[in-house]
Structure formats: structure tokens, C-alpha cells
Amino acid sequence: MTTTERSVFDQSLKQSTPEGFEQALLVIHDQLNSGLFPDDVIQNKPLLIFVESYGQSREHPYHKKKLVYQFASQRHFAIECADAGYPVLYLTGDEHYNDRIGQLLREYPDLSITWMQPLEWDTRKRLEAVNADYPDRTRVLANPFFMAKPEEWTDKIRDGYRMEFFYREMRKTTGYLMDEGRPAGGEWNYDKSNREKLPEGHNVPEIAACEPDDITQEVIGWVADSFAGHFGETDGFNLAVTRSEALQLADSFFKERLNEFGPYEDAMARGKPTLFHSVLSVYMNNGLLLPGELCDRAEAAYIEGQAPLNSVEGYIRQIIGWREYIRLYYEAMMPDVRSANAFGFSNKLPRFFWDADTKMNCVSEAVGQVIRNGYSHHIQRLMILSNIGNLTETDPHAIFEWFLYAYVDASEWVVLPNVLGMSTFADGGVLASKPYVSGGNYINKMGDYCKDCSYSISKKEGEGACPFNYLYWNFVDKQRDAFKENGRVSFMVNTWEKFDPAKKEAISKSSDQFINELPRYQ
Ligand SMILES: Cc1cc2nc3c(=O)[nH]c(=O)nc-3n(C[C@H](O)[C@H](O)[C@H](O)COP(=O)(O)OP(=O)(O)OC[C@H]3O[C@@H](n4cnc5c(N)ncnc54)[C@H](O)[C@@H]3O)c2cc1C
Ligand code: SF4
Incomplete structure (x- = not known):
């Protein structure tokens, strides 16, 4: 990144160097709240170190709005901290936190650095290695952003x-x-x-929407150019990027x-x-x-x-x-759950997750929203998108990765349990008491997509039938062991057993055809 590409930000932030500082706090990108800084940091105002790290952002196709949000909110927070009297060092580059912190500790032997435990496992482990190398000059505090211990x-x-x-x-x-x-x-x-x-x-x-200021506009332009091949759009970015803006949006939620x-x-x-x-x-x-x-x-x-x-x-x-x-x-x-795959599904991700190109109206609407905004609400995530991923026997890790890259609010700590624990049952039932799969009737009952769909919600199998309908029964049949053992859903296996053989065969044929012919991401 050249200086001109972030000139508005550079002009707005008064930066310090680490020279002469003995104490510093590393501010991780998802810990942007000075009210939760450790007490001694609030009192003594040591150097605050921010790292805007691009390595991971370039390696995976994160939604452009997610990148804009992350960089813009971090930049605004750094400026606010500087305005509040904190000396600020804002580092950018492809290196990870641990590389930059290691470098600083080597270059400035009088400097000690504190951080609050990162949520993300890999960042935590990388920083723990720095902590092990410099036990007397690094301090790791508990993460204070949650209520339960x-x-x-x-x-x-x-x-x-x-x-x-x-x-x-x-x-x-x-x-x-x-x-x-x-x-x-x-x-x-x-x-x-x-x-x-x-x-x-x-x-x-x-x-309610927030108008991007010059600093955010600069990030939008840069992300649109530098991450052009990534998922999603930057157009219409209207998220809050400061605490005061976010409080205004919260206010409108509570009132309206x-x-x-x-x-x-x-x-x-x-x-x-x-x-x-x-x-x-x-x-x-x-x-x-x-x-x-x-x-x-x-x-x-x-x-x-x-x-x-x-x-x-x-x-x-x-x-x-x-x-x-x-x-x-x-x-x-963590970390064992990362490899969980109770049903052993190994299919690649259906292509419609990336381009919304499917005749299934509910799926194309939900993915379309994600492409535009990096957001869909919980039931769309669970009962449309994960549901179709699971019913098409997709590798749960491919589903996990898509959610991680596609949503603005995504991070591993929240996506992984929601996908591998809740929505795909990949952990075998530690988090959820039953697999969250359903036929089209649930989607029709809770939504209004079916009336404009190319498929017929009332048709259960064969040409033109809603794929959720036959894929659901196919799933019950193939995963009967998981269903049978589970008091909440074992009756579904009994229902399946009562279908006449011709119906069962038609369901199985429609399902095999759909699953095998589905264009998948290579
Ligand atoms: C497959 C799948 C993937 C998900 N990925 C994410 C994700 O990347 N990031 C994320 O924050 N949430 C995720 N969730 C949980 C939930 O869908 C979102 O928190 C919620 O949709 C966010 O929108 P909202 O703020 O309008 O939520 P609201 O409907 O207004 O709910 C209020 C708040 O409750 C919290 N919440 C509710 N359910 C959950 C949950 N299951 N896990 C964690 N927090 C929850 C959120 O902080 C949310 O803001 C996922 C759920 C599923 C099923
Ligand atoms: S008919 Fe099936 S595929 Fe079409 S919108 Fe309804 S649930 Fe979705």
C-alpha cells in the first residue's frame, strides 16, 4: 500500500514511534473499546500498537464489505485513541501480529507489551509463542469482551x-x-x-444507515481496487465504523x-x-x-x-x-472440533453459494443478500443455506469456510460452532440436540419465497418438485442411525419406513440426480 492510498487516514492520525516507551498495549482488531482496556493502561496511557495485517485477507476471498468494515473501524478507533491522548503506532503490511510484535520486542529492548487474549485460536497460539520467547516483557490478560468465564x-x-x-x-x-x-x-x-x-x-x-466519511471512503476505494476478485460488493457500504455511530444504530433498533x-x-x-x-x-x-x-x-x-x-x-x-x-x-x-465431520460428507460447495445462480428462489434470495450486504438473518443462515449445504451432502468444512468469508460479522470463534456444531451436526451432537435439516414446508411456512419459485412446494419428488422436499427424506433415509438414536427426531425414520417403495425409490432417484448434477465449486 502506498502512502497516497491512505493519505486521508495518515493526515488524521498523529502517530508515535516506540522510541522511549517502556510499556505498550497491542490492540487486536476485534477489541476496539477503550472502556475495556486494562486499568493501568487507562491510567498511564502507554503506547497503543495497532496492526492492520493483510496476509490472511489476501489469501481468502473475504467479502469486500467485511474488509472495509474491519479496516475502517480499526482506523477510526486508532484516531479516537490518539485524540484521547494515547500515543499510537499504526502498523500495516502482510505480516501477522506475532511477526510485528516480535520485531518490536527485538528492536526496542526496553519495551514491554501487553495484550488481551485474542479470540481467534491461531492468532492466540502465534502470540503465545511470542509470550514464551519474551516471558518477562509480555503480559497476556484475559479477554474481557464476554460475560461468562x-x-x-x-x-x-x-x-x-x-x-x-x-x-x-x-x-x-x-x-x-x-x-x-x-x-x-x-x-x-x-x-x-x-x-x-x-x-x-x-x-x-x-x-438506519451511516454515511461513510472520507476515511471510510478511502478504505472503500482501496478495497475495491486491491481485493477486486473477492466475494461481494463494496457499493452501498453503510455500516457504523465508530462506537458513537453504532450506538445510534442500536438506539434505532430499540426504538423501532x-x-x-x-x-x-x-x-x-x-x-x-x-x-x-x-x-x-x-x-x-x-x-x-x-x-x-x-x-x-x-x-x-x-x-x-x-x-x-x-x-x-x-x-x-x-x-x-x-x-x-x-x-x-x-x-x-478447539482445536479438535476443526476436523469434526460426523456424517462424513465430502462434496465440494455448490457453486450457487458464490453466485446465487439457482432456480431455488429461497436460496438465490438469501445468497443474493449476502453478496450485496454480507448479512442474512439467523433463520436464513440455518434453515436455508446450511440446510441446503447439509442436504446436498456438502463437506461441512466447505460450508464453514463459506460462512467465514461471506459474512461481515464472521470470525472463526462464532462461525465454527454455528456451522460444525449447530447447523451441520458435524460434531455429532455436542452442541445441538438434532440435525437442523428440514423440507420445503418449513421454508414455506415461515417465508414467502415459494410462490415465485420455479419449483413446486407441493410436489414431493420428481420433475419440478421442491428439492428440499425430496432431499430431506433422502437425508433421513441415509442418516437413519443419527435420527433413530435421537428421541426428538426418531419418529421421522418411522414415517420414512411407512412410505411405499415406489415413493421411496422416486425420492432416492430425484435426490441422487440433484446431488450429482449440482455444479460445485472446484
Ligand atoms: C450457519 C450460521 C452461521 C452463523 N455465523 C455467524 C457469524 O459469523 N457471526 C455472528 O455473529 N453470528 C453468526 N451466526 C449467529 C446468528 O445467525 C447471527 O448472530 C445473527 O444472525 C446476526 O444478526 P443480528 O445481529 O441481526 O441478530 P439478532 O437476530 O438481532 O440477534 C441478536 C444477537 O444475538 C447474537 N446471536 C444470536 N444467535 C447467535 C448464535 N447462534 N451465535 C452467536 N451469536 C448469536 C448475535 O450477537 C446477534 O446480534 C450464525 C448462525 C448460523 C446458523
Ligand atoms: S419451493 Fe422449495 S426451493 Fe422453491 S422457494 Fe420454496 S422451499 Fe425454496
Whole structure:
């Protein structure tokens, strides 16, 4: 990168050199919140070291908006820190964190460097090696961006402790929606009220957008040129890149959408990619927003009568339940889970994941949204995209990699448990109690894609039938052992057994044809 390509940023950031400093804090790209800096850092304002590292970004086809978001938010945060009186060293290049930190420790023998433990496994391991080389000059602190402590949970989770029970414990510890030791309203979970389809013509508020400033515009131009072959588009980049912008977006979620978040949490609608979802995961995942402050806001909305309990409980459960649990699962299961593949699927990724080119309307809508925005909501990720990946017997690692590269909010700690644990059942049932696969009826029940689809939702097999319909039964048949052993879904095998032989054969023929003829990414 030449200096002119980042001239706006360079003019905006007053940089320091490490000369003369004895203490420094390495700020990892997903730890952008000075409120969580260690106390001595806040008091003494040592040198802050940022590393904008491109090696990994070039090696894999990360979504262009993801790259813009990562670099722009890190640059803005560095400027804010400098404005707040911190000396800042901002390094760029292809080298990884450990190379740059190792170099600095060699070149500046008086310098000691602190960092908060990175979430990503490989970054953590690389930095641990630096820590082992310089034990007296490096300090590794716990990662403060989550509420639950890994040491209290990882053993239990490895043994299959389910999210729902973890969530109840978290409710008790945090006190959210608790009423004298009992869950507010009498129930822990209001999911039953959260499964409505969006009525036709129902108003969905426009999601607030942030106008990119000159620093972000510069990053957009650079990413569009330098990462031109990557997935997705930079056009229309409108994410927040500072904490104050992210807080404004959170504000609009709590005022305009939380109210109906619950009922339509699982709904899917054409042309309405965000519905009543918060679209705040990106900001929590790099520290611009903190999970606790969002739960505080949600609880306050309930107490003040601005949002119903099923919406507020559903939202808080996603954060102190699912999000925390997913992180603990990553801590508990790494690194062995990386190779998990319970069904032994080895097919390459269907090509439509990259270009949305398929006659399956639900799939092409969902992938199209991801190409444009690097976002789709949870049910699209789970019940359309992972579902079709699993039903077409795709290698779960290929699905994992696609989610990792394609979404702006993706990082290994969150994608890996969601894909290998939740959506593909690759871990054999440590995280999920059943494989998340379904036929087209679920998609039709929760969404409005089927009426414009080239396939017929009511046709179960043969020419023109919805592929989800026959692929689902094919899956039940082939994975009968996994289904049979599982009390929640064993009845599906019994249903399959009752189909007449001609129907079974037609399902199997349609499935083999679809799976074998599907264009796949080489
Ligand atoms: C296959 C698959 C891949 C996923 N990949 C990611 C990912 O890369 N990054 C990511 O943050 N989430 C991921 N999720 C979880 C979830 O889909 C997203 O967090 C959510 O869709 C983000 O949109 P939102 O902020 O509008 O969420 P909302 O619907 O508004 O939910 C509120 C918050 O709850 C948290 N949350 C809810 N479910 C989960 C979950 N299962 N895991 C972690 N956090 C959760 C998120 O922080 C989210 O912002 C994935 C889920 C699946 C099934
Ligand atoms: S008919 Fe099947 S493939 Fe088409 S939109 Fe409905 S569920 Fe998707």
C-alpha cells in the first residue's frame, strides 16, 4: 500500500514511534473499546500498537464489505485513541501480529507489551509463542469482551451441557428479567410466541444507515481496487465504523424494531433482509458495542413498557444465551472440533453459494443478500443455506469456510460452532440436540419465497418438485442411525419406513440426480 492510498487516514492520525516507551498495549482488531482496556493502561496511557495485517485477507476471498468494515473501524478507533491522548503506532503490511510484535520486542529492548487474549485460536497460539520467547516483557490478560468465564463452563459444555440450561444460569447470574429469583412472567423462554410469519403488507421499518466519511471512503476505494476478485460488493457500504455511530444504530433498533423482534424472529420475507433483527452482531463482534449494554437497553424497554416480554426475552437469550454459549463451546472444543465431520460428507460447495445462480428462489434470495450486504438473518443462515449445504451432502468444512468469508460479522470463534456444531451436526451432537435439516414446508411456512419459485412446494419428488422436499427424506433415509438414536427426531425414520417403495425409490432417484448434477465449486 502506498502512502497516497491512505493519505486521508495518515493526515488524521498523529502517530508515535516506540522510541522511549517502556510499556505498550497491542490492540487486536476485534477489541476496539477503550472502556475495556486494562486499568493501568487507562491510567498511564502507554503506547497503543495497532496492526492492520493483510496476509490472511489476501489469501481468502473475504467479502469486500467485511474488509472495509474491519479496516475502517480499526482506523477510526486508532484516531479516537490518539485524540484521547494515547500515543499510537499504526502498523500495516502482510505480516501477522506475532511477526510485528516480535520485531518490536527485538528492536526496542526496553519495551514491554501487553495484550488481551485474542479470540481467534491461531492468532492466540502465534502470540503465545511470542509470550514464551519474551516471558518477562509480555503480559497476556484475559479477554474481557464476554460475560461468562470459560474456566467455569468448558468442561460441562464438552460433556454436552445444553444452551437452555446454561442460559437459565446466566439469567440468574446477570439478573436479567428476574423477579425475586423467578423468571419474569413465569417462563424462562417465550420461543413459542416467536414463530409468526410476516403478514403480507406488514410494515417493516427501514434500517438506519451511516454515511461513510472520507476515511471510510478511502478504505472503500482501496478495497475495491486491491481485493477486486473477492466475494461481494463494496457499493452501498453503510455500516457504523465508530462506537458513537453504532450506538445510534442500536438506539434505532430499540426504538423501532425490538417491539416486533420476538414474533417475527424466525420469519423470512423477500426484499426484507433484516426484518426486525438488530443487525448489531458486527459491532458486538469487534467491541464497538458491548453485549451487557445491549441487554440493559432491552430490559429497560420491557420495564418501561416499550416492548413485550417475548421480544425482550428472545433478544436477551440470543446474547447471554446463544452468543455466550457459542464462545464457550469454541473454547471447550478447539482445536479438535476443526476436523469434526460426523456424517462424513465430502462434496465440494455448490457453486450457487458464490453466485446465487439457482432456480431455488429461497436460496438465490438469501445468497443474493449476502453478496450485496454480507448479512442474512439467523433463520436464513440455518434453515436455508446450511440446510441446503447439509442436504446436498456438502463437506461441512466447505460450508464453514463459506460462512467465514461471506459474512461481515464472521470470525472463526462464532462461525465454527454455528456451522460444525449447530447447523451441520458435524460434531455429532455436542452442541445441538438434532440435525437442523428440514423440507420445503418449513421454508414455506415461515417465508414467502415459494410462490415465485420455479419449483413446486407441493410436489414431493420428481420433475419440478421442491428439492428440499425430496432431499430431506433422502437425508433421513441415509442418516437413519443419527435420527433413530435421537428421541426428538426418531419418529421421522418411522414415517420414512411407512412410505411405499415406489415413493421411496422416486425420492432416492430425484435426490441422487440433484446431488450429482449440482455444479460445485472446484
Ligand atoms: C450457519 C450460521 C452461521 C452463523 N455465523 C455467524 C457469524 O459469523 N457471526 C455472528 O455473529 N453470528 C453468526 N451466526 C449467529 C446468528 O445467525 C447471527 O448472530 C445473527 O444472525 C446476526 O444478526 P443480528 O445481529 O441481526 O441478530 P439478532 O437476530 O438481532 O440477534 C441478536 C444477537 O444475538 C447474537 N446471536 C444470536 N444467535 C447467535 C448464535 N447462534 N451465535 C452467536 N451469536 C448469536 C448475535 O450477537 C446477534 O446480534 C450464525 C448462525 C448460523 C446458523
Ligand atoms: S419451493 Fe422449495 S426451493 Fe422453491 S422457494 Fe420454496 S422451499 Fe425454496
